[in-house]
Amino acid sequence: AQTVTQSQPEMSVQEAETVTLSCTYDTSESDYYLFWYKQPPSRQMILVIRQEAYKQQNATENRFSVNFQKAAKSFSLKISDSQLGDAAMYFCARGSEKLVFGKGTKLTVNP
């Protein structure tokens, strides 16, 4: 089975600090996408960032950046200058039309 693994069920960070969420995946495809989604208690899944596997350059969206290691099948998310509004469940996902999700990491931001 092609899986996505998030090894950290919960993480916490102080406001204004930096935190990194880990994700590893398994795939036999050569061309695929990777995503990080955020799900606050309001339950809507919000796209945070995406990475195309054929691109070597790591994606960046404002305070959010990824460390994509294709050979190691690793895709971590770094959140810089953490804000209270960043508190949520974060899901790593792989795919395109059909997304395979990890179990999620619950991020708490402490004031």
Place this chain on the structure above:
Amino acid sequence: KAGVTQTPRYLIKTRGQQVTLSCSPISGHRSVSWYQQTPGQGLQFLFEYFSETQRNKGNFPGRFSGRQFSNSRSEMNVSTLELGDSALYLCASRPSGRGAQHFGDGTRLSIL
């Protein structure tokens, strides 16, 4: 541009009944996917429709079905409801090509 709209937001049914959930994608998006989210199993892919055709299907029993209309709106139907069908059902739409999926707020289905 309006986001993905799912109706209803909440639904309570009893075992054995059937239910229909609705999803209106972002304007111009032709691909619609459905996911089931439960505390135990996490997020699982149900199926994906593109131009009124089911292109991908997840590992769910035949009680789960869907369809897509010519305006790209999609419905998901679950027949003979079981307690285990209690979940948050999320719909996502995606533009043609290599775009990301954008999700709606979901429908919370509770089975009594």
